[in-house]
Amino acid sequence: MVLETSFERHALPLEYPFGIARGTTTEREVVTVRIEDDDAVGVGAAAPASHYGETVDTVTAVLPDLLAVVEDEVTDADDLHRLETVERRMRETVRGNPAARCAVSIACHDLVAKRLDVPLYRYWGLDPDRTLETSYTIGLDDLETMREKTETALERGYGTLKIKLGTDRDLEIVETIRSVAPDVDLFVDANEAWEPKEAVRKIDHLAEYDLSFVEQPVPAENPEGLRFVYERSPLPIAADESCVTLADVPQVADRCDIANLKLMKCGGLREAKRMIHAARAHGLEVMLGCMTESNASIAAACHLAPLLDYADLDGSLLLADDPYDGVPLPDGRIDLAGLERSGTGAVRE
């Protein structure tokens, strides 16, 4: 059996400029990977984040070596199931580069499940009815635009919103959004923008607005600051930039309530599952988040929904036009049972 592998860059325009505490983007570049055998094509994608040292250039630079691992490891159809070995050898082949490795991991899992003609959640033995709603993110903008985006999100049926914070008008933003969306579940994400004492002061005020949790209040480089906030916060604290790989889980376990994992940070689907179980073993709740990504990668993340407490898998919903269709998200609900395709369900529209 000979596998054919290829990759290509895609520019994905966003529906709105996406503002977080570190800056604003209007377009996202991703790299889509295809791994093809005689009767199926596995698809995956890398959505690299410069915050973690990756760009589309670094992804395309290492993908030939990563795809060579797959071609070398898989010489007959049964070899395709050696997904642990493929992920381990990719980790040994390139240091770091998690988004690039993740693209290949997703494409391999998609291909294996397609060959078995089952959706990925079933290959993993997960219950599609144990699902949840993804949050929909309202990026930073002027107050009036954030209010309009919130009203549009409510019209589209989303019942869980995540608000980006990290400005000098954070309380005003939350007050405004809560006033137009009194009934939704509301998360906030400061993206490392606050100092520890500032964070505690702000969270004390934010607690009036019935928020589910506060994500990454302080910089990841300040782990003691995170503990300071966690010990004083009236709201649960989620760690995102502070919780990147499996080794970070025990490090953050005594300074947050929720671990926000992302495929593009940890480098693969099997690594993500290990992180989910490790986080639980340390008494943490688990959220799976994403970058702005197409369904070529988000669809795979959706299959982990039955293992999560929170999902922030809105990457595709934030795009002006996603070239890929994926797992259905009616009103933001991750409808695995409604997926009628095998593999991850990612398919070019």
Ligand SMILES: [Mg+2]
């Ligand atoms: Mg975050």
